[in-house]
Amino acid sequence: MATKSTTAERAGAEPGRLAIVCGLAWLVPGAGHLLQGRRQKGIIFLLALPLMFAAGLWLDGRLFPLEMSDPLVFLGAIANRGIGAPYFVARMLDAGLGTVTAASYEYGNTFLMTAGLLNFLVVLDAFDIAKGRK
Amino acid sequence: MVLFAFFVSLVFAVLLRDDPREQLKTGGMMLGGFVAAAYVLGWLMFPFPL
Numbered sequence: 617m618a619t620k621s622t623t624a625e626r627a628g629a630e631p632g633r634l635a636i637v638c639g640l641a642w643l644v645p646g647a648g649h650l651l652q653g654r655r656q657k658g659i660i661f662l663l664a665l666p667l668m669f670a671a672g673l674w675l676d677g678r679l680f681p682l683e684m685s686d687p688l689v690f691l692g693a694i695a696n697r698g699i700g701a702p703y704f705v706a707r708m709l710d711a712g713l714g715t716v717t718a719a720s721y722e723y724g725n726t727f728l729m730t731a732g733l734l735n736f737l738v739v740l741d742a743f744d745i746a747k748g749r750k
Numbered sequence: 751m752v753l754f755a756f757f758v759s760l761v762f763a764v765l766l767r768d769d770p771r772e773q774l775k776t777g778g779m780m781l782g783g784f785v786a787a788a789y790v791l792g793w794l795m796f797p798f799p800l
Contacts, residue, residue: 660764668757727754734761741765 634746641742643700645735648742661738668731669702677724678714679706692725698732755784 641648646661680693696712697703706712712728715721744750763777 656770657764660760664757664760671753671757723754727757730754730758734758737765738761 634743637746638739638743641739642698642735645700645702645738648739649745652742652745654745661735665699665731665735665738666702668727668734669699669706672724672727672729672731673706673711675720675724675727676715676718677712677721677726677728678716679703679712679728692729695729695732698734698736699728700735703732751788752785755781755788759784 637648637651640651644662645665646658646663648658649655649661650658679696680689682693683689714724718724741750759777759780762780763773767773767776
């Protein structure tokens with residue numbers, strides 16, 4: 617108990633480190649955990665989440681644009697961007713254009729969005745660890 | 751669907767549990783639950799097509 621609060625106080629005094637951990641955890645899935653010595657968890661996230669994202673691209677899913685006029689597309693776009701660097705790599709490679717006529721299109725979208733949303737949870741977990749709550 | 755359930759249960763199990771044995775147990779139960787629920791819902795939807 618005393619150790620936890622001490623760690624929390626120390627982490628609370630270092631907002632810069634918290635921002636770096638969260639930023640890195642978002643950019644590279646699992647990096648936040650690896651940075652804090654949670655090797656096993658970090659490696660699993662580092663492999664599983666980009667693989668899930670790649671499966672979404674392979675299934676002809678679409679990376680949605682940030683369109684404010686359509687709230688559902690906008691939310692989908694936020695979820696897509698949750699995966700971090702793999703999203704930008706996919707955009708650079710012109711992947712994720714989405715084939716609406718493909719039978720697996722909706723499955724692909726689900727994989728792409730869920731990978732991003734799961735990475736948001738991983739970022740929150742890394743934040744909790746950095747704060748000393750875990 | 752099984753692949754999707756596998757990835758989701760893997761990430762949740764690793765997030766929720768710290769011990770590898772506990773992670774395996776939680777992940778397995780979650781994966782089984784997802785697949786079983788999908789089959790049950792699939793059969794329940796069979797008599798009521800959209």
